[in-house]
Amino acid sequence: MNEQEAHKLGNRHLRPISGLNSPSGASRRVRITAADSTAATLSGQHTLWMLANLLARQYGVVAKIEIVVPAVALYPQAALFGRRDTIAETIAEVIRTVGGREIQIADDVLAADVEVVVGTPPVVSQPAVHRVGIVASGWRIFAGNPELTPNVEMEGNSLACYFAACIAAGEVFKRLCGLQPGKGRFIESLIFSLWDFHSYSEWSIASDGPDVDAIDVPPFYIVGAGAVGQASAAALASLGVRGHVTVIDRETIDSTNLNRYPLATLSDVGASKTQLLKSRLSGRGLSIYSSDLGWPGYALNPGIDQRSEVQLDESNYRYKIVLSCVDKNVPRHDIQNYSPENLMGASTNGLGIAVANYDMRSDFECLKCHNPPEPKGPPVEEIAEQLRQLPPNERQQRAQDCGADWSSVERYLAEPKCGKVGEAEMEKFTAGNPDWSVGFVSIASGTLLTAQLVKFVLQGSEAFPTDKGNTLRFNFLNPGPRWSMHRRNPDCDCQGNGKAAYCRIWGQ
Ligand SMILES: [Zn+2]
Incomplete structure (x- = not known):
């Protein structure tokens, strides 16, 4: 850089x-x-x-x-x-x-x-x-x-x-x-x-809670190795828990990520997000399997060198514990569509964080209920044509604002057939103006998600007591913890096809 x-x-x-x-x-x-x-x-x-x-x-x-x-x-x-x-x-x-x-x-x-x-x-x-x-x-x-x-x-x-x-x-x-x-x-x-x-x-x-030395976590997935996913994995690694995690993402680190990615340094720009996570956290209690295919890319092409008991489950589309650390609703739908048995997710909104349990056996929301898919942007080739009309320095500025790698973008504009890397960078222009985000919010969100995973391992569904709700919140503007309750959206398919799919895989 x-x-x-x-x-x-x-x-x-x-x-x-x-x-x-x-x-x-x-x-x-x-x-x-x-x-x-x-x-x-x-x-x-x-x-x-x-x-x-x-x-x-x-x-x-x-x-x-x-x-x-x-x-x-x-x-x-x-x-x-x-x-x-x-x-x-x-x-x-x-x-x-x-x-x-x-x-x-x-x-x-x-x-x-x-x-x-x-x-x-x-x-x-x-x-x-x-x-x-x-x-x-x-x-x-x-x-x-x-x-x-x-x-x-x-x-x-x-x-x-x-x-x-x-x-x-x-x-x-x-x-x-x-x-x-x-x-x-x-x-x-x-x-x-x-x-x-x-x-x-x-x-x-204030309740002190139990000691958390020597905890074994069953195999689980982190989908999204961005700020929230990195923070969640970092918290698990620093806690010294033992277990096997599959980390899934398809992107590389860009310079606009650095303000909130807790494992990235200046020299990591350009690195694969999953590889960075793996290299920083290896040698601790967690064994880490990584995939750069994203989700559902990984579900469609599961790793043949993955752990055998995980492979067996995957061959039956059984994902027992999944942490959603993605920041868009389209991938959230893709995760929910595979009906994981236990699905928790973390998100940020300005200065607020939310960590929720999406329990298909409860009356509370699924990951799709209140997360409508974002409208599809214009096709990549249309964006490319608009960019070609701009002077190079303006193109560079736009690329920087969107977190796209400028040289890959230029190569794509000159030769659109030059491969997936350029296309992935071009997609960043279609995502619209990126939201406000900051390190302490994203990292708190991933840390709280890990706290809920650990509590879930220790005490099952009591980690989200139903009388309090299915969501934990903390806002840094008016700091303090808060629970909230979110019922299902009657228009969501989770009471119909979604529920049926879940029951087929996991029983009632
Ligand atoms: Zn739903």
């Missing part, structure tokens, strides 16, 4: 979004702080690693990061990339490889615009205009004024650590952009548990 391209990074979170102003550009210095006692814990390191990762992706918002973290030895499992001898060096390496020239590491300690304090605040504090503190213990999370931080050790599971890091990165983003009048709030004190997804007035009564 050259410098000019680097400046185009992450423009998705610089688009207008309701509730937030545009970043002013003047106040952009952030500090990451942890006391010795926090930095020396695995949980503290999971949090610091993800926090640095998230802040380094806030291109055009964060400009400089101070690291006030002691040089204690790294737990290797706390870093999914960027490993160095100490946690302080590791997070500096993460910031360098993700932030590049856009986000610098400060070599001095000045007044920060926002400071994030992980764990118990250090005895001596450095000047900062705004502060946010985070703590994770078990499944519990605190976020808010560091002076209100509960006096507990950082011993959260990695899900609570990652989610807490997302909340802190969200508060930094909100501080540096500013809230629009009458919209949203900064967190003074938020105590909640990822275990029951409820908020509490006091730390001592």
Whole structure:
């Protein structure tokens, strides 16, 4: 990637979004702080690693990061990339490889615009205009004024650590952009548990949830290896669960992905999304099978080198656990059409996330009910003809805005028969204007999806108690956990053909 391209990074979170102003550009210095006692814990390191990762992706918002973290030895499992001898060096390496020239590491300690304090605040504090503190213990999370931080050790599971890091990165983003009048709030004190997804007035009564060491997850699928899929897999890998996952996507990483893909660095632009995920997370508890065919491409051409028991199920179209991490409704329909036995999905909408259970045995929605397919765009050849009319520099700009690889597009325009790569890039122009998106929202969404998968493995359908609903929500503008309930759409085929197909495969 050259410098000019680097400046185009992450423009998705610089688009207008309701509730937030545009970043002013003047106040952009952030500090990451942890006391010795926090930095020396695995949980503290999971949090610091993800926090640095998230802040380094806030291109055009964060400009400089101070690291006030002691040089204690790294737990290797706390870093999914960027490993160095100490946690302080590791997070500096993460910031360098993700932030590049856009986000610098400060070599001095000045007044920060926002400071994030992980764990118990250090005895001596450095000047900062705004502060946010985070703590994770078990499944519990605190976020808010560091002076209100509960006096507990950082011993959260990695899900609570990652989610807490997302909340802190969200508060930094909100501080540096500013809230629009009458919209949203900064967190003074938020105590909640990822275990029951409820908020509490006091730390001592928040439910801690069970230990999650040594969990075995049955074979499952992640469809979509974008921001949400990467975050979900990263959370599973950092948690140390054992199991076999099949990861399915057909795209490659482009520069507009970097603001929210938790496993991608600047040098990964152009890499296959599934291969990147596999290379970052191999050697942990998960065995990973990957397919670049997308869905339903994979279902139609399942891997012959896939695990034998999975192959047997696939030959009967039996997909027992599927995580939908795609961001369009057409592929959502394609997933539901195969009637997975247990289907959960995560999505984002502006500053909000939703994680839902699409249980065909319940009265709640299926993945198709409230996700109408997007209208089909004009044919690729029509777009190509329009692009040919533009001067090359405008074409390049359009390609960049859509996240399409410019050189592949140019090759396609010159010679439309030149293959699938060019055509896949051309399809990005037909998708319309990409939505606003940012790292902390997407990664929180994938982390929460993994929390629900783990709960499902531990306690079955109790992971989504029907009296609360089938969907968990969290909005970063007015932060807090919330459940919601979504019944079936009477016009959807899930009460007719869809239900019949499900019953044929799985019984009533
Ligand atoms: Zn439906």
